[in-house]
Amino acid sequence: MWKPPQRIKYIARPGSWPDAEEARRSRLFSPLSFGALRLATRSWVPAMVPWRATQDGYVNDDVLEWYARFARGRPGALVIEATGIRDIPSGPLLRIGDDRFLPGLRHLAETVHRESHGETRLLIQLIDFLTIRRRPPREKFLRRFLKIDRALRDRLDAGHTPEEVIRERLCAMSDAQLEQVLDAREFESLQMGYRERVSDMHLEHVRKLPQVLPGLFAQAAARAREAGIDGVELHYAHAYTMASFLSAHNDRADGYGQTRDNRLRLPLEVYDSVRQRVGRDYPVGCRLLAEECIDGGSAVADACHYATAFARAGMDFVSLSRGGKFEDAMQPKPGEAAYPYTGPSGYECMPQYISDEQGPFGRNLEPAREIRTAVRAAGYETPIVTAGGVHGFRMAEAMLHDGQADIVGAARQSLADPDWFLKMRLGLGAQVRVCEYTNYCEGLDRKHKQVTCQLWDRSELDEPDVRRSADGRRRLTAPDWHPPG
16 A cells, blocks of 8 residues: 655554543544434444355455444444445445345344444445456467557557567567557556556446446335335445546536536436435435545545535435545556555545555545534535545544534444444443554455454454354454443
8 A cells, every 4th residue: 555755654643532421521432413314423434345245245254244243233234345246246245236136135234233222223225336456467468368459559550460479579578668559548447457447438337327227226225124124325435436427527518527517417307317216205315525635636624615506405314434546546566456445535535554744544534624614504414424434533533523523424443443442331431442543454455355453363262152253363354342241
């Protein structure tokens, strides 16, 4: 993962912890009610991809225990990982693109409600993504995958030269020479692996996304409701399809790109389709980037415009993230796919303890304040969920007091200690296992390994019934914690 050149080392400092009475009177542990959204507290565990599902996208025992473990910490809301809305293979990621996934998802909802004693609201993040392929070995790409078309022949001045001769000639070239004769997308496919974009209008399925996606998202949301899941979060962030429509890089000329309002068109149509399908009494919100953090990408002003439009349309919440784009990702090794959290924008999404002068904690707070202010100035009270390096009560409470959030999200800290919200509420914050922000978990995610935390994954391995990682070396969930008495 990319790191800022300043390489300043930071230590997580959560500050003092509240006693039980202060926690009881706090904003963090006060209820929130807006539209269809009802939370017992303003604590939120954002979606994290744990790589626990079956290869066919089904809920299994590892998935159930992963979410049950967070539920036992009783956050106000817990968001299920990015779950695919299409019925297509996607590896060990949850899917919701067919009714056959309903029994498992229903079991998951029942598990979370039971383990949290009915306190935690369970939402599911719905995602669509376009094709991305692994970076091919150089010779394999040049000998098999590269299309030898008229344009390439012209650039090579190859005329009617046999294709096999052209391929031999290309294999003998240096990368610098190849960059001169291949077009930009061909060279990118060689260096990074093939990746579709929402602006690839020469591809029929990409052209038809505006006609296809609203129905797919609506069907997925209806299944979520049928499964007993308490709400949906539309994934409009990071490197995926819907975020790409919102991106300033979206130059589609069919009315779904080039201007802010055109880029908003499909996300609003998706939301409208979902809302019509599930009704006004079911929570529907989205995950949105406060900033893309890439050259020429969308900025805070764009997010203010988008969040206000979503509030106007009737969303029940807007959850803010930042960065995490393919455009600045590091080059993958041959045989691996590009990972959108390896470049500078990826760092902005998941900053670690080696950082710059701003540091890794709360990098999204000021953008979140601007976005929330814009939504309020437009006359809407839509709750804003803000996350990013939150690891202490004082920071969380200040975010709520200073207008940087209405709900506090914490992913990595909740992974480090799934009970940390409960410990704070009970006045036992001194027992919180504080995240060190080494991004050990992010490294596992990048390799598509089951995600765990180094602060607990080798602890108490001999406990009975401990679920272990595929290699048997790590436990898959944190040891249970039992409040005194």
